[in-house]
Amino acid sequence: MASKNYCWALIDALREEMERDPATLLIGEDVGAAGGAFGTSRGLLDAFGPLRVRDTPISEEIIVGLGVGAAMTGQRPIVEIMFMDFLGLCLDQIFNQAAKTHYIYNGAFKMPLVIRTSAAVEMGIGPHHSQLLECWVGHVPGLKVVMPSTPRDAKGLMKSAIRDDNPVVFIEHLAMHKVKEDIEDGEVLIPIGKADVKREGRDVTIVATGLMVARALAAADTLAKDGIEIEVIDPRTISPLDVDTIIASVKKTNRALVVTSSLKPFGFGSEVAAEIMDRAFFHLDAPVQRLTPPFTPAPFGKAFDNYLNPNADSIADAVRGMLK
């Protein structure tokens, strides 16, 4: 057992998997000598050499394309797109090439590709370095989308993503890098597609993702003092979504609130709400609610971030509103 922060938990996952399978590669901007723009590949160049840990030009389309071609020819590449905001530069390779190759060719090619990228939500870096776009990739058949909210989940899901024969978009939260958690020694593998009930409760289900999980848990602590027991579900995988776990919880609590750092229209919360309507409508005592930042780009600066994003207080307020 050792205490690890989110960043080092990810490095451990990469190191363990690269040791385990020589076909595993890491390529992207600054992943080599610099150790990653955010330090998430520190030590890997020295451990595995410049062919397996390889710096690329600032060329997002070919970063993913190299991964697609390498994955089709026997490698297990991990490609890094530094900020999720940069996905627009390489979307064709993600949603037409990586996602559809196994399908188009009748299963002739596997696509064991991890596209790791960072959501810099609430880092105050402005409108081109702040977006969580999990729904863009969640909308594409053939892609898996993973977004861990704790160091242990990050490690276990990264290892599973690397071993998966499908393309996985792996979303890391920069604002969580220093969060620590005890992680057991030895193999940590967390299955893709399985939600985690982070806290059990009977009154309201909160489905929270990424940064919002810890805040939902903080809100639950506050509300418990008033005798309100919240069940907090972290889907961990955006797609395929573990709807069963959410439905089982809503059938128990009869109320659901979805909290995300991504925006409301056409979003993750809409998807969860619709699934609940389909499968648990007659169990609901209140409409499903969504708590998100408002429909606007994120301007530069922490003050805006604090104003725009849900926090433990606004989550607790939303829950109280649902119980009136």
Next chain:
Amino acid sequence: MNDFIELFERMMLIRLCEEQLNEAFAKNLFPGYIHSYLGQEACAVGVCALLDDRDYIMSNHRGRGHYLAKGMALEPMVAEMFGKETGICGGRGGEMHAADPDLGILGGNGIVGAGLPIAAGAAYSAQLEGKGRVSVAFFGEGASNNGSFNETMNVAAAWKLPLLLVCENNLYAEMTPFSETVGEEDVARRAEGYGMPGEIVDGNDVLAVREAAARAVARARDGHGPTLLELKTYRWGGHFQGDPRNYRSREEEKAWMEKCPVARFRKTLVEEHGVAEADLAEIEEKLRGQVEVAIEKALEAEVPPPETAMDHVFAASGVK
């Protein structure tokens, strides 16, 4: 001489396949678009003549010439074009997509330019493996104006990837003359700026293509990096069959058809290498019969059951 006959056979097979698919299209027997390879046969055949099964090729939307030149079996390839269950991809890929991993054929593409980065990825794999495999990206001059071309040229040169970038310059980017879209009509001249050799080749001369490809393949196999080959050629048909070709003259088409790569090589074989025309005619008839059978079989075959539409969205294996 055997290899010359093989070059002729491959070119003729592509020619007959394209002609007969066009006939099927004209009779309304073809389900969808046809992006004809007529007129460009020497490009695919000249390059693939240098490749082994272990080498990779990445094709584009105009892919049948590449598939056949690299050795894809005729009948499943044709059936795939018709979207039939007996197709090489079970009929799921259709006219713009066919692949055969055992022959290193990594597929076609519906997106212009998208194959270049993927071919570079296969070249990266080959480089990691270190056994002299090479990878070939086939693309048109239209794709050379896509960002993917820039990114691929640069990474291929920087990483010394064993990659051939084969630009078939057929003068028309979809339905726009290439000359209207660029300030410099020779794509190969861009190579110098990226730090790799670039060569302009007569794309209607299969032996010239083969010679240039031999230099590029040797360079790649020996670890010296990529080469850009620009094969000057002409697309006899439209961007797709049925395209009215109102952006160019019939006279221009006729002039290029007089430079037919298949007829030209046939003449070379007969006049300079003493091959009997009767032998070539016999080959042509044999291949014509094979293509006819392939198309008949494809027409008779079933489309995949619609309820298989959800197959292969994901690969089965998860955590291993």
